[in-house]
Amino acid sequence: MRRSRTLAFVVALLVLGLALTGCGLVTTSVQLLTDKDATQTPILRPTRLPLATPVPREQGQEPAAQAPAQLAVPAPAQPAAPVPAPITIAPGADPETEIYTAVYRKVSPSVVRIDNLTTVSQNLRTDETLPESQGSGWVWDTNGYIVTNHHVVDGADALSVTFADGVELPAELIGSDVDSDLAVIRIDSTLVQVAPAERGKLDEVVVGQRAIAIGNPFGYDNSMTTGIVSALGRSIESQTGYSIPLAIQTDAAINPGNSGGPLLNERGQVIGVNFLIRSAVASSSGVGFAIPINIVERVVPSLIETGKYHHAWLGISGRTYSPAWADALGFSVDVRGAYIMIVRQDGPAGRAGLRGASRNTNIPLGADVSGLVYLQRGGDVIVGIDGQPVTSFDDILIYLESYKSPGETVELRILRAGQGEQSLTVTLGDRPAASP
Numbered sequence: 001m002r003r004s005r006t007l008a009f010v011v012a013l014l015v016l017g018l019a020l021t022g023c024g025l026v027t028t029s030v031q032l033l034t035d036k037d038a039t040q041t042p043i044l045r046p047t048r049l050p051l052a053t054p055v056p057r058e059q060g061q062e063p064a065a066q067a068p069a070q071l072a073v074p075a076p077a078q079p080a081a082p083v084p085a086p087i088t089i090a091p092g093a094d095p096e097t098e099i100y101t102a103v104y105r106k107v108s109p110s111v112v113r114i115d116n117l118t119t120v121s122q123n124l125r126t127d128e129t130l131p132e133s134q135g136s137g138w139v140w141d142t143n144g145y146i147v148t149n150h151h152v153v154d155g156a157d158a159l160s161v162t163f164a165d166g167v168e169l170p171a172e173l174i175g176s177d178v179d180s181d182l183a184v185i186r187i188d189s190t191l192v193q194v195a196p197a198e199r200g201k202l203d204e205v206v207v208g209q210r211a212i213a214i215g216n217p218f219g220y221d222n223s224m225t226t227g228i229v230s231a232l233g234r235s236i237e238s239q240t241g242y243s244i245p246l247a248i249q250t251d252a253a254i255n256p257g258n259s260g261g262p263l264l265n266e267r268g269q270v271i272g273v274n275f276l277i278r279s280a281v282a283s284s285s286g287v288g289f290a291i292p293i294n295i296v297e298r299v300v301p302s303l304i305e306t307g308k309y310h311h312a313w314l315g316i317s318g319r320t321y322s323p324a325w326a327d328a329l330g331f332s333v334d335v336r337g338a339y340i341m342i343v344r345q346d347g348p349a350g351r352a353g354l355r356g357a358s359r360n361t362n363i364p365l366g367a368d369v370s371g372l373v374y375l376q377r378g379g380d381v382i383v384g385i386d387g388q389p390v391t392s393f394d395d396i397l398i399y400l401e402s403y404k405s406p407g408e409t410v411e412l413r414i415l416r417a418g419q420g421e422q423s424l425t426v427t428l429g430d431r432p433a434a435s436p
Contacts, residue, residue, distance in 0.1 A: 099266050103212055104224050106268040108164050110139045110197040111261055113216040114148055114171070114185070117158040136215035136261030137161070137185065138197045138270065140300060144189030145174065147300055148260030149275050150181045151239070159185055164222050167192050175303030179242050179311055179431065180295060181275050183260075184303040197262055200269030202246065202294045207232060211250040213274055213288075215261030227252030227286075235394050236276060236289050242311075242431065245398045246292040248272045254288030263290040272296070295401060312404040313431035315347020316340050316354065319365075320392040321381050328361040329377050330417035337383035337415070338393040341376060352426040355380045355416065377417070384413030406430040 090098060116133045135152030139145075146161060153159060159171040169187045176183035187194075206229065213225045231249040238244050250263060254277050263272040272290025302309040318341040323333040343349050343356035357376035364372050382390050385399055404410065405428070412424045 099210070100212065100224070100226060103264060103266065103268040104214065107138075107197055107214055107262065107264060108222050108224075109195040111164065111214045111222060112137050112139070112146060113162040113219075113221050114146075114152055114260065115160040115162070116153060116156040117160060118155075119157040134216060134219055134257050135259040136257065136274070138260075138262045138273075139194050140184070140304075141196050142189060142194055144187045144194060145300075145304055146171065146185050146187065147273060147296065148183050148185060149273065150176045150178050150183045151275075152260045153183045153185060154178075161185070161187050162221065163192060175307035175309075177299055177303060177309040179238050179240050180244055180291060180299050180309065181238055182273065182291065182296060182299045182303065182309075184300055198267075198269045199293055199297065200265050200267070200271045202271065202292045205229060205232065205248065205265065205271050205292075210266040211248075211252045211271075212264040212266070212268075213250070213252045213254060213258055213261060214264065215254075215258035215274060217253070217255035217257040219257055225253035225258075230287070233394070233398075234289060235397065240433070243394075243397055244291060244295070245394060245401050246295065247276075248290040248292055250288050250290065251286040252288060253286075258288075270296075298402070310406050311431040312400040312406055312408065312428040313347065314349045314396070314400065314410075314426065315344035315429065316349045316356070316396075317342045318356075318379065318393055320394070325361075325363065325375060328363055328375060329379075331381060331415060335381060335383065335415060336389075336391045337381040338390050338396055339381050340379040343379075348426050348429040352412075352424050354412070354414065354424060354426070381415040382412055383415055383421075384411075386411050400428070404428055 088098075088102065114135045114137045116135070133152070135148055137146040137148035137152070140147050153173055153176060156173070159173060160168060161171045162168045169191060171185040171187045174184040174186050209229050211227050211229045214222060217223055217225075227250050229248060230251050232246070234247040234249050235243040235245050236247045248263060248271065252263070254274050258274045259276075261274050262270040263274050265271050271293050273293075273296055274288060274290045276289040278285060278287040278289075299309045318339050321331070321335055321337050321339040323335070325331070325339070326333040326335070329339070339357075340349075340354060341357045343354050345351075355378065357379035359377050360374040361377050363375040365375050366373050382396060384390055385396060388395075388399060390396060400410075407428065409425055409427050412426055414422050414424060416422060
């Protein structure tokens with residue numbers, strides 16, 4: 001009797017369980033726990049603290065609204081760049097180590113060694129190409145375009161690219177710009193899996209933040225060095241005598257072979273292209289420079305499309321106005337702007353009527369092979385450009401390089417001694433091969 005009652009009670013419980021399952025009151029997870037053949041429920045791991053890395057999208061494109069789950073239709077598969085992995089920090093781990101190792105894992109597949117090859121004649125029938133110099137580069141997009149320095153590829157008879165996994169491929173020169181010291185080469189992207197580097201924004205870079213360089217110093221492939229952003233807004237003279245504005249200064253070790261490689265922030269985003277060190281012994285002395293990413297993003301697309309980049313040109317040279325010059329030049333001590341010393345008369349500024357200096361004062365500025373060089377009077381002071389204030393001479397170069405192209409116009413607000421403030425409209429020219 002007792003056994004039959006117990007059996008009836010068990011049957012009743014099974015019926016009740018099936019009924020509750022049908023009503024959704026007993027979850028499928030409970031059912032999985034009782035199914036020996038089912039996959040075990042994953043064990044939850046401690047949550048990691050993310051340093052969010054935004055997924056890149058085309059400039060100006062808004063993120064698409066997410067459709068309800070029941071209406072979602074899978075899109076057809078299309079080739080796309082790998083989504084950059086977020087950089088995360090495990091609880092209890094050293095944040096500095098976690099950041100650096102995560103950045104290296106993320107970016108090193110995008111960094112390449114570039115060999116500048118020269119042709120050596122062996123006999124009358126065959127020639128051999130041998131490495132003449134080396135540098136670095138980084139993958140721009142999935143089409144196989146690679147960004148580097150002009151001086152890395154300059155004069156090459158052939159180019160070779162070696163990826164982090166050891167795959168070596170020939171490359172062709174697509175375009176080069178000596179004024180910005182940037183170049184683009186290309187490999188056959190069907191022969192290797194390319195991983196474009198994620199690009200950052202210059203306006204998010206601040207002095208004191210982490211700076212990370214990955215490159216091939218002295219031929220040691222995929223080496224990483226670290227430091228900080230030491231300064232911003234440096235104007236560094238290029239091979240042609242024109243200045244590269246807004247350069248990033250860093251104390252991360254930059255050595256021969258690092259040229260063309262990326263300077264990165266703590267999220268593994270490219271903020272500049274390493275191109276120069278200040279050193280008497282051609283090795284790191286804690287003062288390296290990178291071409292800022294905003295200049296790179298203006299120049300590289302033009303090199304890919306046309307092989308060239310055309311810089312806007314005013315045809316002037318000068319210095320930042322100093323209040324100490326007020327009496328000698330006839331301006332107020334309160335004036336801030338760019339003092340014009342030389343105007344190319346065949347250039348855009350000369351044709352528009354801008355005046356340069358012409359008569360010596362008694363204020364020495366320096367010396368050259370002929371002796372002391374004195375400040376000259378008679379030049380205009382540019383105090384504004386297109387409604388933007390000008391407080392230094394670099395402000396003009398920064399504005400032109402960041403926003404303007406040949407053939408466009410700028411409105412200059414100038415001060416002329418004895419005549420007050422005036423406005424001039426200047427149609428910008430195409431920068432000639434040598435500085436004025």
